[in-house]
Amino acid sequence: MAEATVLEMREIRKTFPGVVALDGVDFCLRRGEVHILLGENGAGKSTLMKILSGAYQKMAGRITLDGKEVEIKNPAHAQALGISTIYQEFNLVPHLSVGENIFLGREPVRLGLIDRRAVNRRAAEVLGGLGLNLDPRRPVKGLRVAEQQMVEVAKALSLDARVLIMDEPTAALTEHEIKELFAAIRGLKAKGVSVVYISHRMEELFEIGDRVTVLRDGRSVGTFGVRETSKFELIRLMVNRNLTELFPKEHAGRGEEVLKVEGLTTRDLKDVSFTLHKGEVLGVAGLLGAGRTELARAIFGLDKLEGGTVRIKGRERRIGSPRAAINLGLGFLTEDRKAQGLVLPLSVKDNLCLPSVDKFTSFGLVDSKRERRAAERYVKELRIRTPGLDQKVVYLSGGNQQKVVLSKWLCSEAEVFIFDEPTRGVDVGAKAEIYQLMNRLAASGVAIIMISSELPEILGMSDRILVMRGGRVACEFEAAEATQEKILECALGE
C-alpha cells in the first residue's frame, strides 16, 4: 500500500459562541486508506469533517492537500478539490433517475439539450466500476437505502473524488448490505481513493479500517494502526476512563407482576402475550418489521387494539391514548429521538416537564418555580450537559438529548419504561451511562421493556428475552439460556 500523504490538517481550531469545538486538532490521511474517525458525541468529529467539506470555516490551522496549502471556501470548492462527503441524510432528488442524480448540475449537453443517452451510459460506467448492477434510468425514490447510498458514492466518484467522507454509513443498513458496502469501499481503496469513515460501531472499525484517529473534547488523542490497538484501548482513549465492562448488568430481584399482556392483537400484532415484573429488564429482539415497535405503540395507546387485554398491577385497563398510558405509569422512549422524543425548539425544562405539566399546575396555572426545581434535580442527577434549563434542546448533543427524554419519564414517575433502541446514535461513553441508569431504574423497582436490534445489548442487559417474528412472540428465553445463535435462529424462523 502506498504511504503517500494526501491530506494533512494541522492545529485546526474552531469555536462557536460559548463552545470550543476543536482545539488544535491534527489529522493526516494517506492515499488509499480507510481512516476511521472515532470519538464520543460532541468530541468534534462532525465539526472537523464539516471544515474539510467546506460547510464550516476553520478559525486557525492549516490544511494541505497533495503538499499544497488550501483554503476550503465552501462545499462546491471542496468538491472541486476532490473532497466529497456522504451524509447520513442523502442529498438525492427522489423523483429524478439514478443517472440524473449522479450528474445533477453537470448534465452532458448536446445541441442545448440534456443528452440522456450519455447520462445513462456514463452513469452505468461509474456504477459498474463499483460492482453494482443498477439501472441508471430507475427513479431514486424506489431504491433501497443501501442502493441510494451507492448512488451517492457513484456521484462522488464521477466528481473524481480522491477523498471520500462517510458519516455513519452503516446506520440504516442490514448485515448483507453492509457487506456490499464494504466490498465497494475496498474497491475504492484499490483505486487510490482515501476514505474518512465516521462510525460508532467498534466491530466495523476492525473489519474495514486501516488506521484510526481518536478525538476527545476537541483534541486529537492519537492515531493508530488498527492492528496495533484493541477495542478496550480505544474506548479508554475516547472516554478517558476504564470501562472494564461494557454491560454493567446488575440483576435486581424479580418483584411482583406489574404488566400482563394477553392475546394482544392489532393490525400488526397477532396474539401477543407476556408478563413483566418489577425490577426486571425484558429484552425484545427481532428483525426489522417483526412488530417490536408496534408492540410498544399498542401498549402505549397509540394503535387501536383488535383484541386482547392489558393488565397493570392486576387490573385490566383500556389504554386509549398516550395520556391514559402516562397516567397509569407508563413511559415510552421512542426510537427516533428528534422526530418523536423531543420538541426541539423548546427548552430543556419545558421538554422535561411536558408529560407532567399537570403535576405542576394548580388552579390552571403552571408553577414554573416548582418546574425549575424538578428540572434542576434531573439535570444534576443524570449529569445532562447544558448551559442552563432554558437552553433549547436542539443545541444539545445526542447523548444529552437522550438523557432529557429519559428525565421526562423519571419526572412523570413512570413505573414501566419502554425503551425503543435506547442507544442508537449514542456514543460509547453515553451508552454505558444509559445502561447504568437502566440498572438504577431496575434496582428502584421500575420495570423495563427494552427493544433493541443490537444483540450484544439484548444479551448484556436483559433478564428475560422475547423474540418477535411476523407480529408474534416466537420464543422466550431466560437470559442465562439465551445465546446470539438461538435468538437469531428464532428471529429468522429457521
Added chain:
Amino acid sequence: MRARGIELPADFFSHYARQLGTLSGLLGLCAVLWALSPHFMTVSNLLNVAEQAAIIAIVAVGMTFVIITGGIDLSVGSVLAFAGVVMASVLHAGVPVPVGVAVALGTGLACGLLNGALITVGRLPPFIATLGMMSVARGTALMFTEGRPVSGFSGGFRSLATGELLGVPVSVVIMVGVYVVAHFALTRTKLGRYTYAIGGNEEAALLSGVNVRLYKAAVYGISGMLSGLAAVILTARLNSAQPIAGMMYELDAIAATVIGGTSLLGGEGTVVGTLIGALIMAVLRNGLNLLGVSSFIQQVVIGSVIIAAVLIDMWLKRRAG
C-alpha cells in the same frame, strides 16, 4: 439564589432580543413621524392610532396562537363579518346588549371549533379547512342579510366603541385586556405550554401525553371567538354590521403576527411581539395619511415593511444559530 436582586435568565437577550428589536423599530418609526409631522405625537392622535390598531390586534392574537401551533387561520375576516351580522340581527330583535355580545362571541367560537374539527378529526390541512370556512362564512353572512348592511343600534351598544374609560377609548381597553389575558395564557398555563409543544413537534407532544386534537381545536376556537369580539367593536364603531366587513383582515393579522416574530413554522412566537407588529402597521398607516401619501403607495410601503421585517429576522436568526 434568585431572591438576591434581579437575575436575568442566562439567555434573556436571545429570548427577548427579537421583541426589543421590533420595539425599537416601532419607536424609530414614531420618532421619524414626530419629526415629519406636528400632528403625529399628540395624545389624541396616538389614541386614535391605538383605536385603529385594536381590531386587527385582537384578531391577530388568535392568529398568533394558531400560527404557534404550526397552523394558519384564513377565515378570521369572514367569521368577523358573519358574527357581526348574526349579532346585529339578534340585537334588532330586541335582546339585551350583553346577550348580543355573547351571541357574537359564540358564533365566532362555533366557526372556529368547526375549523378545529375539520383539521383534527377530518385531518384537513389548516390552509384548506380555513380557506373553505373563509368562503362559507362570507357567503352565509351575505345570504343572511341579502347583501345589505344591518344598521342602527342603541347608544349603550355603540358605547362599546365610542365610549371612554378614564379618557381611554373602550376598544383600546378591551384590546389591552385581551393581550394581558393572552400573554398570561401563553406563558403560564397548560394551554400555552401545549400550544408551543404542538407547533414544535406534534408527534413528540402526542407521545408526551398532550391531547393534541383537543388543544388544536381549542386554539382555532379561540381564534374564532376573538374574531367575534372584533366584530362587536367594529359593528359598534360603524353603527352597522356589514356582510362585507373584515375583507383581507386575515392578511393584516398574519402580517402583524409575522412582523412580531412568530415563526410560520410553528413552535415559537409571542403575543407581545404581535401587539408591536399590529401597532407598527397602524402607526405606518396613520403616519402616511398624515403626510398625505396616497393609499396606493401606502400598500407598497406596508408590503415592503413586512418583507423587510422578516428578512431582518431571518438574518438575525442565522447569525445567532
